[in-house]
Amino acid sequence: MATAEIFPWQRVIWQQARQSGSAQRHHALLLKGRRGIGKLGFALALAKSILCGQGDAAGVACGKCQDCYWFEQGLHPNFRLLEPEALSAQEGATDKDDEENRREAGSTKSGRKPSQQISIAQIRALDDFIYLSAHQARDKVVLIHPAEAMNTAAANALLKKLEEPPPEVLFILVTHNVSLIPPTVLSRCRQTAMPGPDHEMAKDWLIHQGITDPDFHLAMSGFSPLLALQYDERLAASHTDFIQCLCAPERFDPIELAEKLHKLDLSSVTGWLQKWCYDLMSCRTSGRVRYHLKQVAVIRQQAAVIDPVAFGFLWRNLIASQQLARHPLNPRLFLEAMLLTYMDSIRPAGSAG
Ligand SMILES: [Zn+2]
Incomplete structure:
Protein backbone atom coordinates (compact mmCIF):
# COMPACT_ATOMS: atom_id res chain seq x y z
CA MET A 1 0.00 0.00 0.00
CA ALA A 2 1.21 3.53 -0.74
CA THR A 3 2.10 5.49 2.38
CA ALA A 4 0.03 8.15 4.07
CA GLU A 5 1.76 11.45 3.52
CA ILE A 6 0.88 15.12 3.58
CA PHE A 7 3.07 16.88 1.03
CA PRO A 8 4.36 20.44 1.60
CA TRP A 9 2.00 21.84 -1.06
CA GLN A 10 -1.00 20.28 0.68
CA ARG A 11 -0.70 21.94 4.08
CA VAL A 12 -3.43 24.52 3.56
CA ILE A 13 -5.86 22.05 2.07
CA TRP A 14 -5.08 19.64 4.91
CA GLN A 15 -6.15 22.22 7.48
CA GLN A 16 -9.33 22.90 5.56
CA ALA A 17 -10.14 19.20 5.29
CA ARG A 18 -9.56 18.60 8.99
CA GLN A 19 -11.52 21.66 10.08
CA SER A 20 -14.54 20.90 7.96
CA GLY A 21 -14.17 17.30 9.06
CA SER A 22 -14.73 18.08 12.71
CA ALA A 23 -17.59 20.52 12.08
CA GLN A 24 -19.97 19.03 9.53
CA ARG A 25 -18.69 15.73 8.25
CA HIS A 26 -19.63 14.95 4.72
CA HIS A 27 -20.02 11.27 4.02
CA ALA A 28 -18.25 11.33 0.66
CA LEU A 29 -15.23 13.32 -0.43
CA LEU A 30 -13.81 13.45 -3.92
CA LEU A 31 -10.19 14.51 -4.30
CA LYS A 32 -9.46 15.53 -7.87
CA GLY A 33 -6.34 16.69 -9.65
CA ARG A 34 -3.67 15.70 -12.11
CA ARG A 35 -1.59 12.55 -11.76
CA GLY A 36 1.52 12.50 -9.61
CA ILE A 37 0.79 15.30 -7.12
CA GLY A 38 0.20 13.13 -4.06
CA LYS A 39 -3.58 12.77 -3.92
CA LEU A 40 -3.43 9.16 -2.74
CA GLY A 41 -0.89 9.94 -0.01
CA PHE A 42 -3.15 12.73 1.18
CA ALA A 43 -6.25 10.52 1.10
CA LEU A 44 -4.44 7.84 3.10
CA ALA A 45 -3.23 10.46 5.60
CA LEU A 46 -6.81 11.64 5.98
CA ALA A 47 -8.10 8.10 6.51
CA LYS A 48 -5.33 7.37 9.00
CA SER A 49 -6.01 10.53 10.97
CA ILE A 50 -9.71 9.68 11.20
CA LEU A 51 -8.94 6.18 12.47
CA CYS A 52 -6.19 7.27 14.87
CA GLY A 53 -7.64 8.25 18.18
CA GLN A 54 -4.68 10.40 19.19
CA GLY A 55 -3.84 12.84 16.40
CA ASP A 56 -1.88 16.01 17.09
CA ALA A 57 -3.21 19.59 17.03
CA ALA A 58 -3.11 19.67 13.21
CA GLY A 59 -5.10 16.44 13.09
CA VAL A 60 -2.15 14.35 11.87
CA ALA A 61 -2.25 10.69 12.97
CA CYS A 62 0.11 9.92 15.86
CA GLY A 63 1.87 7.00 14.17
CA LYS A 64 2.30 5.23 17.51
CA CYS A 65 -1.06 3.83 18.57
CA GLN A 66 -2.59 0.44 17.75
CA ASP A 67 -4.83 2.01 15.08
CA CYS A 68 -1.86 3.60 13.32
CA TYR A 69 0.06 0.33 13.50
CA TRP A 70 -2.81 -1.59 11.93
CA PHE A 71 -3.26 1.08 9.31
CA GLU A 72 0.41 1.03 8.31
CA GLN A 73 0.28 -2.75 7.99
CA GLY A 74 -2.77 -2.46 5.72
CA LEU A 75 -4.78 -4.41 8.30
CA HIS A 76 -7.02 -1.83 9.93
CA PRO A 77 -10.43 -3.45 10.45
CA ASN A 78 -12.23 -0.14 9.83
CA PHE A 79 -10.49 0.68 6.56
CA ARG A 80 -10.87 -0.58 2.99
CA LEU A 81 -8.84 0.47 -0.05
CA LEU A 82 -10.41 -0.34 -3.41
CA GLU A 83 -8.06 -0.28 -6.38
CA PRO A 84 -7.97 -2.03 -9.74
CA GLU A 85 -6.36 -5.43 -9.40
CA ALA A 86 -3.57 -4.31 -11.74
CA LEU A 87 -2.60 -1.53 -9.37
CA SER A 88 -2.55 -3.56 -6.17
CA ALA A 89 -0.69 -6.38 -7.95
CA GLN A 90 1.91 -3.88 -9.07
CA GLU A 91 2.43 -2.48 -5.59
CA GLY A 92 3.26 -5.75 -3.89
CA ALA A 93 2.71 -9.00 -5.71
CA THR A 94 3.84 -11.14 -2.78
CA ASP A 95 1.79 -9.30 -0.19
CA LYS A 96 -0.60 -11.47 1.77
CA ASP A 97 -3.09 -8.62 2.05
CA ASP A 98 -3.15 -8.48 -1.70
CA GLU A 99 -4.06 -12.10 -1.86
CA GLU A 100 -6.84 -11.34 0.57
CA ASN A 101 -8.01 -8.39 -1.52
CA ARG A 102 -8.01 -10.47 -4.65
CA ARG A 103 -10.19 -13.07 -2.97
CA GLU A 104 -12.47 -10.37 -1.64
CA ALA A 105 -12.71 -8.89 -5.08
CA GLY A 106 -14.08 -12.20 -6.27
CA SER A 107 -11.31 -12.80 -8.74
CA THR A 108 -8.86 -15.63 -9.01
CA LYS A 109 -5.12 -15.79 -9.34
CA SER A 110 -5.24 -17.46 -12.72
CA GLY A 111 -2.92 -16.71 -15.60
CA ARG A 112 -5.05 -13.88 -16.97
CA LYS A 113 -4.00 -10.26 -16.86
CA PRO A 114 -4.93 -8.33 -13.71
CA SER A 115 -7.90 -6.04 -14.30
CA GLN A 116 -7.49 -2.31 -14.86
CA GLN A 117 -11.00 -1.72 -13.55
CA ILE A 118 -12.68 -1.59 -10.17
CA SER A 119 -15.42 -4.19 -10.50
CA ILE A 120 -18.94 -4.39 -9.14
CA ALA A 121 -17.76 -7.42 -7.13
CA GLN A 122 -15.29 -5.18 -5.32
CA ILE A 123 -18.04 -2.69 -4.47
CA ARG A 124 -20.43 -5.45 -3.37
CA ALA A 125 -17.71 -6.96 -1.19
CA LEU A 126 -17.97 -3.76 0.88
CA ASP A 127 -21.46 -4.66 2.12
CA ASP A 128 -20.42 -6.53 5.24
CA PHE A 129 -17.79 -3.96 6.03
CA ILE A 130 -20.18 -1.03 5.65
CA TYR A 131 -23.36 -2.38 7.14
CA LEU A 132 -22.13 -4.55 10.01
CA SER A 133 -21.08 -2.90 13.21
CA ALA A 134 -17.66 -1.33 13.31
CA HIS A 135 -14.73 -2.51 15.29
CA GLN A 136 -15.12 -0.76 18.65
CA ALA A 137 -18.08 1.24 17.26
CA ARG A 138 -15.78 3.68 15.49
CA ASP A 139 -15.61 5.50 12.17
CA LYS A 140 -14.99 3.53 9.02
CA VAL A 141 -13.29 4.72 5.86
CA VAL A 142 -13.53 3.42 2.29
CA LEU A 143 -10.93 4.76 -0.13
CA ILE A 144 -11.51 4.29 -3.88
CA HIS A 145 -8.51 4.92 -6.12
CA PRO A 146 -8.69 5.93 -8.89
CA ALA A 147 -12.45 6.39 -8.89
CA GLU A 148 -12.60 6.58 -12.69
CA ALA A 149 -11.47 2.94 -12.77
CA MET A 150 -14.95 1.90 -11.60
CA ASN A 151 -16.87 0.48 -14.53
CA THR A 152 -20.50 1.53 -15.00
CA ALA A 153 -21.92 -1.32 -12.94
CA ALA A 154 -19.49 -0.62 -10.11
CA ALA A 155 -20.29 3.11 -10.15
CA ASN A 156 -24.01 2.35 -9.98
CA ALA A 157 -23.50 -0.02 -7.07
CA LEU A 158 -21.49 2.63 -5.26
CA LEU A 159 -24.15 5.23 -5.98
CA LYS A 160 -26.69 3.17 -4.04
CA LYS A 161 -24.42 3.26 -1.02
CA LEU A 162 -23.82 6.99 -1.42
CA GLU A 163 -27.55 7.67 -1.65
CA GLU A 164 -28.24 5.95 1.64
CA PRO A 165 -25.04 6.50 3.49
CA PRO A 166 -24.53 4.28 6.51
CA PRO A 167 -23.69 6.33 9.57
CA GLU A 168 -20.03 6.65 10.53
CA VAL A 169 -18.77 5.65 7.09
CA LEU A 170 -16.68 8.07 5.07
CA PHE A 171 -16.06 7.42 1.39
CA ILE A 172 -12.97 9.06 -0.11
CA LEU A 173 -12.79 8.97 -3.89
CA VAL A 174 -9.57 9.94 -5.63
CA THR A 175 -9.57 10.82 -9.32
CA HIS A 176 -7.03 11.93 -11.92
CA ASN A 177 -9.82 12.77 -14.34
CA VAL A 178 -13.06 14.04 -12.88
CA SER A 179 -14.77 14.17 -16.29
CA LEU A 180 -14.81 10.35 -16.26
CA ILE A 181 -16.85 10.14 -13.05
CA PRO A 182 -20.63 9.80 -13.58
CA PRO A 183 -22.46 13.04 -12.63
CA THR A 184 -24.77 11.05 -10.35
CA VAL A 185 -21.78 9.97 -8.27
CA LEU A 186 -20.27 13.45 -8.37
CA SER A 187 -23.46 15.00 -7.06
CA ARG A 188 -23.13 12.90 -3.90
CA CYS A 189 -19.57 13.99 -3.16
CA ARG A 190 -17.97 17.08 -1.77
CA GLN A 191 -15.30 17.86 -4.32
CA THR A 192 -11.86 19.15 -3.47
CA ALA A 193 -9.43 20.31 -6.15
CA MET A 194 -6.03 19.09 -5.02
CA PRO A 195 -3.17 21.55 -5.50
CA GLY A 196 0.20 20.71 -7.04
CA PRO A 197 3.49 22.40 -6.21
CA ASP A 198 4.98 25.20 -8.30
CA HIS A 199 8.25 24.36 -10.03
CA GLU A 200 10.51 25.64 -7.25
CA MET A 201 8.62 23.79 -4.54
CA ALA A 202 8.67 20.58 -6.59
CA LYS A 203 12.44 20.98 -7.07
CA ASP A 204 13.07 21.59 -3.37
CA TRP A 205 11.00 18.59 -2.46
CA LEU A 206 12.82 16.32 -4.94
CA ILE A 207 16.23 17.51 -3.71
CA HIS A 208 15.08 16.70 -0.20
CA GLN A 209 14.23 13.18 -1.44
CA GLY A 210 17.80 12.78 -2.69
CA ILE A 211 17.24 13.51 -6.40
CA THR A 212 20.36 15.22 -7.70
CA ASP A 213 18.94 16.44 -11.02
CA PRO A 214 15.36 17.47 -10.23
CA ASP A 215 14.90 19.60 -13.37
CA PHE A 216 15.63 16.63 -15.62
CA HIS A 217 13.43 14.28 -13.61
CA LEU A 218 10.56 16.78 -13.61
CA ALA A 219 10.83 17.46 -17.32
CA MET A 220 10.85 13.74 -18.10
CA SER A 221 7.80 13.10 -15.92
CA GLY A 222 5.42 15.72 -17.22
CA PHE A 223 6.33 18.00 -14.26
CA SER A 224 4.60 15.79 -11.69
CA PRO A 225 6.72 15.56 -8.52
CA LEU A 226 5.78 12.00 -7.55
CA LEU A 227 6.29 10.65 -11.05
CA ALA A 228 9.61 12.51 -11.10
CA LEU A 229 10.60 10.74 -7.89
CA GLN A 230 9.66 7.35 -9.30
CA TYR A 231 11.50 8.05 -12.52
ZN1 LIG B 1 -2.40 6.90 16.02
Whole structure:
Protein backbone atom coordinates (compact mmCIF):
# COMPACT_ATOMS: atom_id res chain seq x y z
CA MET A 1 0.00 0.00 0.00
CA ALA A 2 1.21 3.53 -0.74
CA THR A 3 2.10 5.49 2.38
CA ALA A 4 0.03 8.15 4.07
CA GLU A 5 1.76 11.45 3.52
CA ILE A 6 0.88 15.12 3.58
CA PHE A 7 3.07 16.88 1.03
CA PRO A 8 4.36 20.44 1.60
CA TRP A 9 2.00 21.84 -1.06
CA GLN A 10 -1.00 20.28 0.68
CA ARG A 11 -0.70 21.94 4.08
CA VAL A 12 -3.43 24.52 3.56
CA ILE A 13 -5.86 22.05 2.07
CA TRP A 14 -5.08 19.64 4.91
CA GLN A 15 -6.15 22.22 7.48
CA GLN A 16 -9.33 22.90 5.56
CA ALA A 17 -10.14 19.20 5.29
CA ARG A 18 -9.56 18.60 8.99
CA GLN A 19 -11.52 21.66 10.08
CA SER A 20 -14.54 20.90 7.96
CA GLY A 21 -14.17 17.30 9.06
CA SER A 22 -14.73 18.08 12.71
CA ALA A 23 -17.59 20.52 12.08
CA GLN A 24 -19.97 19.03 9.53
CA ARG A 25 -18.69 15.73 8.25
CA HIS A 26 -19.63 14.95 4.72
CA HIS A 27 -20.02 11.27 4.02
CA ALA A 28 -18.25 11.33 0.66
CA LEU A 29 -15.23 13.32 -0.43
CA LEU A 30 -13.81 13.45 -3.92
CA LEU A 31 -10.19 14.51 -4.30
CA LYS A 32 -9.46 15.53 -7.87
CA GLY A 33 -6.34 16.69 -9.65
CA ARG A 34 -3.67 15.70 -12.11
CA ARG A 35 -1.59 12.55 -11.76
CA GLY A 36 1.52 12.50 -9.61
CA ILE A 37 0.79 15.30 -7.12
CA GLY A 38 0.20 13.13 -4.06
CA LYS A 39 -3.58 12.77 -3.92
CA LEU A 40 -3.43 9.16 -2.74
CA GLY A 41 -0.89 9.94 -0.01
CA PHE A 42 -3.15 12.73 1.18
CA ALA A 43 -6.25 10.52 1.10
CA LEU A 44 -4.44 7.84 3.10
CA ALA A 45 -3.23 10.46 5.60
CA LEU A 46 -6.81 11.64 5.98
CA ALA A 47 -8.10 8.10 6.51
CA LYS A 48 -5.33 7.37 9.00
CA SER A 49 -6.01 10.53 10.97
CA ILE A 50 -9.71 9.68 11.20
CA LEU A 51 -8.94 6.18 12.47
CA CYS A 52 -6.19 7.27 14.87
CA GLY A 53 -7.64 8.25 18.18
CA GLN A 54 -4.68 10.40 19.19
CA GLY A 55 -3.84 12.84 16.40
CA ASP A 56 -1.88 16.01 17.09
CA ALA A 57 -3.21 19.59 17.03
CA ALA A 58 -3.11 19.67 13.21
CA GLY A 59 -5.10 16.44 13.09
CA VAL A 60 -2.15 14.35 11.87
CA ALA A 61 -2.25 10.69 12.97
CA CYS A 62 0.11 9.92 15.86
CA GLY A 63 1.87 7.00 14.17
CA LYS A 64 2.30 5.23 17.51
CA CYS A 65 -1.06 3.83 18.57
CA GLN A 66 -2.59 0.44 17.75
CA ASP A 67 -4.83 2.01 15.08
CA CYS A 68 -1.86 3.60 13.32
CA TYR A 69 0.06 0.33 13.50
CA TRP A 70 -2.81 -1.59 11.93
CA PHE A 71 -3.26 1.08 9.31
CA GLU A 72 0.41 1.03 8.31
CA GLN A 73 0.28 -2.75 7.99
CA GLY A 74 -2.77 -2.46 5.72
CA LEU A 75 -4.78 -4.41 8.30
CA HIS A 76 -7.02 -1.83 9.93
CA PRO A 77 -10.43 -3.45 10.45
CA ASN A 78 -12.23 -0.14 9.83
CA PHE A 79 -10.49 0.68 6.56
CA ARG A 80 -10.87 -0.58 2.99
CA LEU A 81 -8.84 0.47 -0.05
CA LEU A 82 -10.41 -0.34 -3.41
CA GLU A 83 -8.06 -0.28 -6.38
CA PRO A 84 -7.97 -2.03 -9.74
CA GLU A 85 -6.36 -5.43 -9.40
CA ALA A 86 -3.57 -4.31 -11.74
CA LEU A 87 -2.60 -1.53 -9.37
CA SER A 88 -2.55 -3.56 -6.17
CA ALA A 89 -0.69 -6.38 -7.95
CA GLN A 90 1.91 -3.88 -9.07
CA GLU A 91 2.43 -2.48 -5.59
CA GLY A 92 3.26 -5.75 -3.89
CA ALA A 93 2.71 -9.00 -5.71
CA THR A 94 3.84 -11.14 -2.78
CA ASP A 95 1.79 -9.30 -0.19
CA LYS A 96 -0.60 -11.47 1.77
CA ASP A 97 -3.09 -8.62 2.05
CA ASP A 98 -3.15 -8.48 -1.70
CA GLU A 99 -4.06 -12.10 -1.86
CA GLU A 100 -6.84 -11.34 0.57
CA ASN A 101 -8.01 -8.39 -1.52
CA ARG A 102 -8.01 -10.47 -4.65
CA ARG A 103 -10.19 -13.07 -2.97
CA GLU A 104 -12.47 -10.37 -1.64
CA ALA A 105 -12.71 -8.89 -5.08
CA GLY A 106 -14.08 -12.20 -6.27
CA SER A 107 -11.31 -12.80 -8.74
CA THR A 108 -8.86 -15.63 -9.01
CA LYS A 109 -5.12 -15.79 -9.34
CA SER A 110 -5.24 -17.46 -12.72
CA GLY A 111 -2.92 -16.71 -15.60
CA ARG A 112 -5.05 -13.88 -16.97
CA LYS A 113 -4.00 -10.26 -16.86
CA PRO A 114 -4.93 -8.33 -13.71
CA SER A 115 -7.90 -6.04 -14.30
CA GLN A 116 -7.49 -2.31 -14.86
CA GLN A 117 -11.00 -1.72 -13.55
CA ILE A 118 -12.68 -1.59 -10.17
CA SER A 119 -15.42 -4.19 -10.50
CA ILE A 120 -18.94 -4.39 -9.14
CA ALA A 121 -17.76 -7.42 -7.13
CA GLN A 122 -15.29 -5.18 -5.32
CA ILE A 123 -18.04 -2.69 -4.47
CA ARG A 124 -20.43 -5.45 -3.37
CA ALA A 125 -17.71 -6.96 -1.19
CA LEU A 126 -17.97 -3.76 0.88
CA ASP A 127 -21.46 -4.66 2.12
CA ASP A 128 -20.42 -6.53 5.24
CA PHE A 129 -17.79 -3.96 6.03
CA ILE A 130 -20.18 -1.03 5.65
CA TYR A 131 -23.36 -2.38 7.14
CA LEU A 132 -22.13 -4.55 10.01
CA SER A 133 -21.08 -2.90 13.21
CA ALA A 134 -17.66 -1.33 13.31
CA HIS A 135 -14.73 -2.51 15.29
CA GLN A 136 -15.12 -0.76 18.65
CA ALA A 137 -18.08 1.24 17.26
CA ARG A 138 -15.78 3.68 15.49
CA ASP A 139 -15.61 5.50 12.17
CA LYS A 140 -14.99 3.53 9.02
CA VAL A 141 -13.29 4.72 5.86
CA VAL A 142 -13.53 3.42 2.29
CA LEU A 143 -10.93 4.76 -0.13
CA ILE A 144 -11.51 4.29 -3.88
CA HIS A 145 -8.51 4.92 -6.12
CA PRO A 146 -8.69 5.93 -8.89
CA ALA A 147 -12.45 6.39 -8.89
CA GLU A 148 -12.60 6.58 -12.69
CA ALA A 149 -11.47 2.94 -12.77
CA MET A 150 -14.95 1.90 -11.60
CA ASN A 151 -16.87 0.48 -14.53
CA THR A 152 -20.50 1.53 -15.00
CA ALA A 153 -21.92 -1.32 -12.94
CA ALA A 154 -19.49 -0.62 -10.11
CA ALA A 155 -20.29 3.11 -10.15
CA ASN A 156 -24.01 2.35 -9.98
CA ALA A 157 -23.50 -0.02 -7.07
CA LEU A 158 -21.49 2.63 -5.26
CA LEU A 159 -24.15 5.23 -5.98
CA LYS A 160 -26.69 3.17 -4.04
CA LYS A 161 -24.42 3.26 -1.02
CA LEU A 162 -23.82 6.99 -1.42
CA GLU A 163 -27.55 7.67 -1.65
CA GLU A 164 -28.24 5.95 1.64
CA PRO A 165 -25.04 6.50 3.49
CA PRO A 166 -24.53 4.28 6.51
CA PRO A 167 -23.69 6.33 9.57
CA GLU A 168 -20.03 6.65 10.53
CA VAL A 169 -18.77 5.65 7.09
CA LEU A 170 -16.68 8.07 5.07
CA PHE A 171 -16.06 7.42 1.39
CA ILE A 172 -12.97 9.06 -0.11
CA LEU A 173 -12.79 8.97 -3.89
CA VAL A 174 -9.57 9.94 -5.63
CA THR A 175 -9.57 10.82 -9.32
CA HIS A 176 -7.03 11.93 -11.92
CA ASN A 177 -9.82 12.77 -14.34
CA VAL A 178 -13.06 14.04 -12.88
CA SER A 179 -14.77 14.17 -16.29
CA LEU A 180 -14.81 10.35 -16.26
CA ILE A 181 -16.85 10.14 -13.05
CA PRO A 182 -20.63 9.80 -13.58
CA PRO A 183 -22.46 13.04 -12.63
CA THR A 184 -24.77 11.05 -10.35
CA VAL A 185 -21.78 9.97 -8.27
CA LEU A 186 -20.27 13.45 -8.37
CA SER A 187 -23.46 15.00 -7.06
CA ARG A 188 -23.13 12.90 -3.90
CA CYS A 189 -19.57 13.99 -3.16
CA ARG A 190 -17.97 17.08 -1.77
CA GLN A 191 -15.30 17.86 -4.32
CA THR A 192 -11.86 19.15 -3.47
CA ALA A 193 -9.43 20.31 -6.15
CA MET A 194 -6.03 19.09 -5.02
CA PRO A 195 -3.17 21.55 -5.50
CA GLY A 196 0.20 20.71 -7.04
CA PRO A 197 3.49 22.40 -6.21
CA ASP A 198 4.98 25.20 -8.30
CA HIS A 199 8.25 24.36 -10.03
CA GLU A 200 10.51 25.64 -7.25
CA MET A 201 8.62 23.79 -4.54
CA ALA A 202 8.67 20.58 -6.59
CA LYS A 203 12.44 20.98 -7.07
CA ASP A 204 13.07 21.59 -3.37
CA TRP A 205 11.00 18.59 -2.46
CA LEU A 206 12.82 16.32 -4.94
CA ILE A 207 16.23 17.51 -3.71
CA HIS A 208 15.08 16.70 -0.20
CA GLN A 209 14.23 13.18 -1.44
CA GLY A 210 17.80 12.78 -2.69
CA ILE A 211 17.24 13.51 -6.40
CA THR A 212 20.36 15.22 -7.70
CA ASP A 213 18.94 16.44 -11.02
CA PRO A 214 15.36 17.47 -10.23
CA ASP A 215 14.90 19.60 -13.37
CA PHE A 216 15.63 16.63 -15.62
CA HIS A 217 13.43 14.28 -13.61
CA LEU A 218 10.56 16.78 -13.61
CA ALA A 219 10.83 17.46 -17.32
CA MET A 220 10.85 13.74 -18.10
CA SER A 221 7.80 13.10 -15.92
CA GLY A 222 5.42 15.72 -17.22
CA PHE A 223 6.33 18.00 -14.26
CA SER A 224 4.60 15.79 -11.69
CA PRO A 225 6.72 15.56 -8.52
CA LEU A 226 5.78 12.00 -7.55
CA LEU A 227 6.29 10.65 -11.05
CA ALA A 228 9.61 12.51 -11.10
CA LEU A 229 10.60 10.74 -7.89
CA GLN A 230 9.66 7.35 -9.30
CA TYR A 231 11.50 8.05 -12.52
CA ASP A 232 13.59 4.93 -12.59
CA GLU A 233 17.33 5.51 -12.04
CA ARG A 234 18.24 2.49 -14.15
CA LEU A 235 16.05 3.73 -16.99
CA ALA A 236 17.45 7.20 -16.41
CA ALA A 237 20.97 6.00 -17.22
CA SER A 238 19.80 4.42 -20.49
CA HIS A 239 17.79 7.53 -21.22
CA THR A 240 20.81 9.78 -20.76
CA ASP A 241 22.82 7.54 -23.16
CA PHE A 242 19.98 7.72 -25.65
CA ILE A 243 19.89 11.51 -25.51
CA GLN A 244 23.64 11.55 -26.16
CA CYS A 245 23.10 9.45 -29.28
CA LEU A 246 20.38 11.82 -30.45
CA CYS A 247 22.77 14.71 -29.95
CA ALA A 248 25.28 13.20 -32.40
CA PRO A 249 23.31 12.43 -35.59
CA GLU A 250 26.48 11.77 -37.61
CA ARG A 251 27.17 8.74 -35.40
CA PHE A 252 23.52 7.74 -34.93
CA ASP A 253 23.24 3.99 -35.56
CA PRO A 254 19.65 2.60 -35.42
CA ILE A 255 20.76 -1.06 -35.53
CA GLU A 256 23.23 -0.70 -32.68
CA LEU A 257 20.80 1.37 -30.64
CA ALA A 258 17.96 -1.10 -31.13
CA GLU A 259 20.26 -3.84 -29.86
CA LYS A 260 21.05 -1.76 -26.77
CA LEU A 261 17.49 -0.71 -25.99
CA HIS A 262 15.24 -3.60 -26.99
CA LYS A 263 15.07 -5.12 -23.50
CA LEU A 264 13.85 -1.89 -21.90
CA ASP A 265 10.24 -0.80 -21.62
CA LEU A 266 9.51 0.13 -25.24
CA SER A 267 6.76 2.53 -24.34
CA SER A 268 9.31 4.53 -22.32
CA VAL A 269 11.83 4.49 -25.17
CA THR A 270 9.16 5.64 -27.62
CA GLY A 271 8.22 8.37 -25.16
CA TRP A 272 11.85 9.54 -25.03
CA LEU A 273 11.97 9.90 -28.78
CA GLN A 274 8.59 11.67 -28.77
CA LYS A 275 9.84 14.20 -26.21
CA TRP A 276 12.99 14.78 -28.24
CA CYS A 277 10.99 15.28 -31.45
CA TYR A 278 8.53 17.51 -29.63
CA ASP A 279 11.42 19.75 -28.63
CA LEU A 280 12.79 19.80 -32.18
CA MET A 281 9.42 20.85 -33.60
CA SER A 282 8.69 23.29 -30.83
CA CYS A 283 12.11 24.88 -31.25
CA ARG A 284 11.62 25.10 -34.99
CA THR A 285 8.19 26.74 -34.78
CA SER A 286 8.36 28.84 -31.61
CA GLY A 287 11.99 28.73 -30.47
CA ARG A 288 10.97 27.04 -27.22
CA VAL A 289 12.40 23.85 -25.68
CA ARG A 290 10.29 22.12 -23.06
CA TYR A 291 12.04 18.91 -22.01
CA HIS A 292 15.73 18.91 -22.88
CA LEU A 293 16.88 22.08 -21.19
CA LYS A 294 20.52 21.00 -21.14
CA GLN A 295 20.60 20.29 -24.88
CA VAL A 296 19.08 23.53 -26.09
CA ALA A 297 22.08 24.40 -28.27
CA VAL A 298 22.09 21.02 -30.06
CA ILE A 299 18.32 21.11 -30.49
CA ARG A 300 18.53 24.58 -32.09
CA GLN A 301 21.13 23.31 -34.54
CA GLN A 302 19.15 20.23 -35.49
CA ALA A 303 15.80 22.01 -35.62
CA ALA A 304 17.20 24.46 -38.16
CA VAL A 305 17.86 21.75 -40.76
CA ILE A 306 14.95 19.33 -40.35
CA ASP A 307 12.50 18.88 -43.18
CA PRO A 308 9.06 19.82 -41.78
CA VAL A 309 7.22 17.46 -44.15
CA ALA A 310 9.36 14.46 -43.26
CA PHE A 311 9.03 15.44 -39.65
CA GLY A 312 5.24 15.53 -39.82
CA PHE A 313 5.37 11.97 -41.14
CA LEU A 314 7.73 10.97 -38.33
CA TRP A 315 5.44 12.48 -35.72
CA ARG A 316 2.40 10.50 -36.90
CA ASN A 317 4.60 7.43 -37.06
CA LEU A 318 5.66 7.92 -33.43
CA ILE A 319 2.06 8.21 -32.25
CA ALA A 320 1.30 4.92 -34.01
CA SER A 321 4.45 3.40 -32.47
CA GLN A 322 3.36 4.42 -29.00
CA GLN A 323 0.17 2.42 -29.49
CA LEU A 324 2.13 -0.65 -30.61
CA ALA A 325 4.89 -0.30 -28.02
CA ARG A 326 3.12 -2.38 -25.38
CA HIS A 327 2.79 -5.44 -27.59
CA PRO A 328 5.39 -5.45 -30.36
CA LEU A 329 5.90 -8.75 -32.14
CA ASN A 330 9.63 -8.26 -32.21
CA PRO A 331 11.04 -5.55 -29.92
CA ARG A 332 14.31 -5.23 -31.81
CA LEU A 333 12.68 -4.82 -35.21
CA PHE A 334 10.14 -2.44 -33.71
CA LEU A 335 12.93 -0.18 -32.47
CA GLU A 336 15.00 -0.47 -35.66
CA ALA A 337 12.03 0.64 -37.76
CA MET A 338 11.23 3.55 -35.47
CA LEU A 339 14.84 4.75 -35.25
CA LEU A 340 15.39 4.40 -39.01
CA THR A 341 12.32 6.55 -39.67
CA TYR A 342 13.69 9.08 -37.24
CA MET A 343 17.12 9.08 -38.89
CA ASP A 344 15.59 9.57 -42.34
CA SER A 345 13.71 12.62 -41.22
CA ILE A 346 16.52 14.41 -39.44
CA ARG A 347 19.14 14.04 -42.15
CA PRO A 348 18.87 16.62 -44.89
CA ALA A 349 18.21 14.97 -48.26
CA GLY A 350 21.38 13.73 -49.96
CA SER A 351 23.44 13.33 -46.79
CA ALA A 352 22.22 9.85 -45.88
CA GLY A 353 24.61 6.95 -46.01
ZN1 LIG B 1 -2.40 6.90 16.02
